[in-house]
Amino acid sequence: MSEELQALASALHAARHFEQAALATLHPLLRMAEQALQASRFAGKGRLLRGMVHLRPAESYRRLVALEREALDTPAPSEDSLLLADGPRVSLLASASAWRAVVEHGCAVSIDVGQGTLQPHEGPARSLSAPSLVTAFTQESQQRLLSREATHVCVFPLRVPGERIDGMIALEASCMAALGQEFIWREASPRLQLIVDMAAPYLSALPPRPVKLPETDEFLPVVGSSMANLVGVLRIFAQQDETILVSGPTGAGKSRLARWCHERSARRQRRFESLDLMTVPEELQMSELFGWRKGAFSGAVKDNPGCLARAEGGTLFIDEIDKLSLKAQAGLLHVLEDRTYRALGDAGSEQRANVRFIVGTNADLLDAVRRGTFREDLYYRINVLPVRVPPLDERRDEVGPWARYMLARHHREKNPAGVARLASEAEQRLEQSPWPGNLRQLDNIIRRAYTLAMVELGGASQELELREAHIRQALAYEGGAQSSALVDALSLAARAFVLEAQRRQAPLDIDLAESFRGFVLAEAVQQVGREEAFKLVGRESLVRSRNHLKALRQELKKAEALCAEVKQPVPASLSKAGSDEAS
Numbered sequence: 203m204s205e206e207l208q209a210l211a212s213a214l215h216a217a218r219h220f221e222q223a224a225l226a227t228l229h230p231l232l233r234m235a236e237q238a239l240q241a242s243r244f245a246g247k248g249r250l251l252r253g254m255v256h257l258r259p260a261e262s263y264r265r266l267v268a269l270e271r272e273a274l275d276t277p278a279p280s281e282d283s284l285l286l287a288d289g290p291r292v293s294l295l296a297s298a299s300a301w302r303a304v305v306e307h308g309c310a311v312s313i314d315v316g317q318g319t320l321q322p323h324e325g326p327a328r329s330l331s332a333p334s335l336v337t338a339f340t341q342e343s344q345q346r347l348l349s350r351e352a353t354h355v356c357v358f359p360l361r362v363p364g365e366r367i368d369g370m371i372a373l374e375a376s377c378m379a380a381l382g383q384e385f386i387w388r389e390a391s392p393r394l395q396l397i398v399d400m401a402a403p404y405l406s407a408l409p410p411r412p413v414k415l416p417e418t419d420e421f422l423p424v425v426g427s428s429m430a431n432l433v434g435v436l437r438i439f440a441q442q443d444e445t446i447l448v449s450g451p452t453g454a455g456k457s458r459l460a461r462w463c464h465e466r467s468a469r470r471q472r473r474f475e476s477l478d479l480m481t482v483p484e485e486l487q488m489s490e491l492f493g494w495r496k497g498a499f500s501g502a503v504k505d506n507p508g509c510l511a512r513a514e515g516g517t518l519f520i521d522e523i524d525k526l527s528l529k530a531q532a533g534l535l536h537v538l539e540d541r542t543y544r545a546l547g548d549a550g551s552e553q554r555a556n557v558r559f560i561v562g563t564n565a566d567l568l569d570a571v572r573r574g575t576f577r578e579d580l581y582y583r584i585n586v587l588p589v590r591v592p593p594l595d596e597r598r599d600e601v602g603p604w605a606r607y608m609l610a611r612h613h614r615e616k617n618p619a620g621v622a623r624l625a626s627e628a629e630q631r632l633e634q635s636p637w638p639g640n641l642r643q644l645d646n647i648i649r650r651a652y653t654l655a656m657v658e659l660g661g662a663s664q665e666l667e668l669r670e671a672h673i674r675q676a677l678a679y680e681g682g683a684q685s686s687a688l689v690d691a692l693s694l695a696a697r698a699f700v701l702e703a704q705r706r707q708a709p710l711d712i713d714l715a716e717s718f719r720g721f722v723l724a725e726a727v728q729q730v731g732r733e734e735a736f737k738l739v740g741r742e743s744l745v746r747s748r749n750h751l752k753a754l755r756q757e758l759k760k761a762e763a764l765c766a767e768v769k770q771p772v773p774a775s776l777s778k779a780g781s782d783e784a785s
């Protein structure tokens with residue numbers, strides 16, 4: 203083993219953090235590539251620029267660090283020489299094209315930036331202008347690399363034993379004299395790949411250097427230790443213009459993170475537009491995205507800008523991207539590739555789209571590609587900067603701070619000058635509870651517990667404390683059918699009934715039990731339909747005698763009478779249960 207490799211082996215062995223291993227790897231890689239350049243016919247005509255480690259296991263960026271060539275001139279480059287996050291000189295750049303090529307070919311790939319071509323190193327050398335390779339490298343990637351003087355890039359897969367590719371290492375060089383010609387990469391790559399292969403298990407497995415928790419703000423009010431690294435990566439991504447793909451379970455905070463990225467980008471003065479595809483029927487997706495011209499379809503009585511036009515100059519967040527129809531997928535792909543689009547019914551020229559895209563999903567997009575419901579080319583087009591937001595259960599240290607933040611925010615809405623406290627036992631209870639619904643569920647629990655505390659206090663109050671009992675009751679309702687939840691809910695309803703009677707200073711002349719039956723039936727109709735609802739409440743005989751519809755109308759009337767008496771709107775569940783659509 204050469205001296206260099208021996209030194210690398212012991213540095214990797216001694217490394218305790220990912221950053222130490224990254225530095226130990228990039229250092230000899232850049233040195234060796236430089237020696238190869240000096241020994242080539244391009245000696246004196248080009249230079250090495252930087253090396254970069256992209257760690258993105260399971261299609262989600264974990265870390266991205268770079269080392270500039272100049273750092274090698276300092277006597278002992280330390281971890282501080284690594285570029286880790288956003289700064290005045292952001293030299294960290296992701297490349298979807300390079301990633302796709304490395305994954306597809308499973309070997310090193312060299313890029314001639316001027317020509318816009320990609321070449322896998324294994325297999326026969328192909329003509330640099332072979333069409334499949336030309337199209338694999340996008341014009342945007344080309345421009346971005348050229349803007350940082352890179353003319354030749356070599357990308358090595360970070361292969362861990364078992365052939366999994368957990369990331370890549372990119373080396374960038376500047377050599378105008380070699381444009382369109384075979385550069386040093388193919389010849390040097392076996393030696394360089396050896397270094398990468400030695401380092402791969404360490405880079406994949408070592409934990410990150412402990413980071414100071416990032417400062418929080420109104421869009422990201424809580425960041426725990428497991429989110430800190432993700433936020434570091436997102437901080438870099440926010441400043442770039444490429445598409446971010448945020449995946450993660452529902453309610454984990456993807457939309458808010460998208461908004462946070464917008465606020466940290468150069469586009470923050472322009473609009474942040476959001477389109478949730480869950481709420482848009484497939485046939486309207488194209489018009490929602492691209493807008494329409496008057497007369498484009500019956501009912502299009504005037505021009506209407508779509509989300510793209512509204513987000514012009516700013517950011518468009520498309521949530522639940524997996525719900526996009528195949529037709530709209532083709533439309534979106536065109537915008538992403540050409541940055542142009544046409545509104546429905548527009549016969550004129552295409553409009554340019556200056557929009558930064560962030561897309562969200564809680565689905566497995568690769569699986570959707572395999573099933574043929576999501577285009578592979580679109581998948582690679584949006585999978586440029588992928589990040590995965592972990593579920594709240596993997597961010598236990600955030601539960602308490604989020605709960606306190608949500609409580610304070612909720613109380614402020616009602617009492618701008620008030621103070622709300624979360625008792626420490628209440629916080630412990632929250633920390634011990636599972637959160638399958640993530641932040642959304644936590645927010646709901648806090649709201650519910652807050653209402654319970656308010657009812658107990660007899661109405662709005664400047665000062666309020668959420669105690670463990672409030673949280674316990676609020677959590678109990680989540681169980682739905684739990685009998686303790688039923689008893690708690692009935693006690694709460696009873697308390698509310700008494701409070702209302704006291705507030706009116708006049709009798710509340712209503713039979714609560716009768717009204718309650720209406721509410722129960724309405725809920726049951728919603729859940730299981732009319733006939734089953736009567737069976738559920740033990741009144742199957744009414745169904746058999748075909749009198750159940752009449753009985754339902756009467757029960758619903760009594761529930762509506764209660765709403766009228768306390769001057770509240772009739773809840774949707776009541777009106778729906780009585781409408782013709784309910785079966």
Ligand SMILES: Nc1ncnc2c1ncn2[C@@H]1O[C@H](COP(=O)(O)OP(=O)(O)OP(=O)(O)O)[C@@H](O)[C@H]1O
Binds near residue numbers: 420453456459521645
């Ligand atoms: N920064 C934040 N400030 C306040 N509340 C937040 C924040 N982030 C998340 N939440 C709470 O969590 C809920 C879910 O957040 P968000 O809508 O961002 O999640 P999501 O992952 O996009 O969910 P879905 O996949 O269902 O769209 C919000 O409605 C809010 O109650």
